[in-house]
Amino acid sequence: MSKPVIGFAGMTHLGLVSAAAAAAKGFSTVAFDSDPARVAALSAGKLHVVEPELDATIAAAGRLRFVDSAAELSGCDLIYVAPDVPTDDQGSSDLSGVEALLDTVRSAARSDAVIVILSQVPPGFTRRRATGDRGLFCQVETLVFGRAVARALKPERIIVGASDPVLDLPAPYAAFLASFACPVLRMRYESAELAKIAINCFLVASVSTTNMLAELCEKIGADWGEIAPALRLDARIGPHAYLAPGLGIAGGNLERDLATIGRLSAAAGTDACVARSWQVNSGRRRDxxxxxxxxxxxxxxxxxxxxxxxxxxxxxxxxxxxxxxxxxxxxxxxxxxxxxxxxxxxxxxxxxxxxxxxxxxxxxxxxxxxxxxxxxxxxxxxxxxxxxxxxxxxxxxxxxxxxxxxxxxxxxxxxxxxxxxxxx
Amino acid sequence: MFELVQQQPSRPQRVVVMGAGGFVGASVVRQLRAEGIDVSPLTRREVDLLSDDAAQGLADRLKPSDCLVFISAVAPARTAAQLADNVAMARSACEALGRVKVAHLVYLSSDAVYADDASLVTEASCLRPAGLHGAMHVAREAMMASTQVPLCILRPTAIYGASDPHNSYGPNRFRRQAAAAQDIVLFGGGEEMRDHIAIDDVAALLSLCIQHRAKGILNAATGESASFRQVAELVAAASGQPARIVETPRQAPITHRHFDTARLIAAFPRFAFTRLSGGLAAAGAAAKGSPSS
Incomplete structure (x- = not known):
């Protein structure tokens, strides 16, 4: 088959970087946003997002077309719904944007098009929105601010949530993912949605442990900078572990995931005291x-x-x-x-x-x-x-x-x- | 939560201090007056909160524009009867506030509301009082909140000052022991870390809360804890007497208490606490100057 045409809906950070990566992989890419001013700026090469290599990636790709009409998505075989999901001070996600954009995409897409939710949504979201009449998937985004382009071009693995993980992926989706030459892990929707949170929980665990010990270092005359290299050489901890002390956990997404864990655990009757402690420690180190x-x-x-x-x-x-x-x-x-x-x-x-x-x-x-x-x-x-x-x-x-x-x-x-x- | 309703401080029309005769109350009255605030001090003589007509008696002395500072307590509450009396006093205040809803209410609570083994305390720490005194403050905080008057709750750590009438273990007792040329007696080696706050700092913080119309809960603590041994050594050094510090066999396991004062610092970033060494020396000097205390 010929190369599938890839669509992205929602040209904020996640959507823009992902669309740029798809185009850089040689796919004809349609990048839709309902804001004509934003689309005009992007078409003129004016980016509202700062990421290393993003300008160059978009300029070099050549196959990336910014559009403000959803109807243009009808030419796409595979469409990612990828708006950034805003969070409030309590770490709650405002899902209204992704809900509305999903509706828009569904109305505009061909009936055989595959639709993938790339925005981070809480466990249960995709199953609730799956109607069964066409392929709906969720894919875990692993956007890292400041390293987004590199990670989008060369992901360490791709996690796909499916209604039934045993079924093969539709051909356009499989072809697109194959271009990244990395492991593709298929799992049920809920697992994929929670996998993202699980990854973040392990990062928070490392950061919080680091922060807890760094504070103790400051008080008892130890130097965390001397200790961290010893931990990196431990195979169970590893060279890439999050061992740099920080001012708590910041950025919003990790806090959102901890809040989600809190809500899910409260509803399910499982223990989340550990996550609560991470939040408390973060609050303390922030000041x-x-x-x-x-x-x-x-x-x-x-x-x-x-x-x-x-x-x-x-x-x-x-x-x-x-x-x-x-x-x-x-x-x-x-x-x-x-x-x-x-x-x-x-x-x-x-x-x-x-x-x-x-x-x-x-x-x-x-x-x-x-x-x-x-x-x-x-x-x-x-x-x-x-x-x-x-x-x-x-x-x-x-x-x-x-x-x-x-x-x-x-x-x-x-x-x-x-x-x-x-x-x- | 804690918020300064007024970012810029301003004097309220009048502050009524209920419990103005005590150690903290008298200091608060002095502080507010020094800042030019109109204060109406009330003691048991004016309003006996345990009397049958207490609620009306207090209501008669309140105006809707007032800030009421409620400090009155039988403290520390050690018996069931004292607990009941303290709750009855708060009930009188609540009934008075039901008749005259004032503009602002400040309640002086205590860090006894937190668990005894809570080591790093914040305003969000669990309320788990180990004794009747803490339980009394938990109950009274809830009673004050039920009045629907804009409420600020101040939870001070251990307060020290020259005129403290209590002789509980710590700076005040050590000072008296040193002044009387007695040994300063520690429990065990005096290893326990505690946060001690000078009475003048509590009064100054309370005044800030009043002038900013603060709402919510604030711990009144310095954020710096010292061991009882360090306190004893500072007291001994300040006393000018050759006080001896004596250790005794430990009866109870060591517990420490530190405060995370982030909320206080964020609310009042300019506030400078009295250093323990200076505060203890000042308390010692003041006590020498007023033999009646």
Missing amino acids: WVLRILHETVLGDRDPLIAVLGLAYKENTHSTKNSPALRLIRQLAPFRLSVFDPVVGSEAVSFHGRTTVASAPLKACHDAQALCIMTPWPAFRQLAPAAIAAAMRGRLVVDPHGLLDNASARASGLDHRVLGRPARG
């Missing part, structure tokens, strides 16, 4: 920077605090659940000077005493304290001596340890890093 500032400079007379990084992590424009913005909200009464290589001043417009600097060292100028909140690679290049010269105070709160600790101390800075004793 690590604020605690240090409170212990040190917040009692000073109108201190100026410098904040480097606004994005929730490096290589992304996303500020959703960003630790930096959380800190900035908590520092409402104080003067701030901020810098981020990608995120614009509109992200901090809620704070009335913020100056947005044009360069990292300019943000540090005259500051009593510096907080490096996003681990952008560029911040690693900052010379501690230059920071020390620019600042008025000595405190550098560097949760991710971007600056070299020895150089920072040699420059007279009070350099605080997650998992390391204050003066260690």
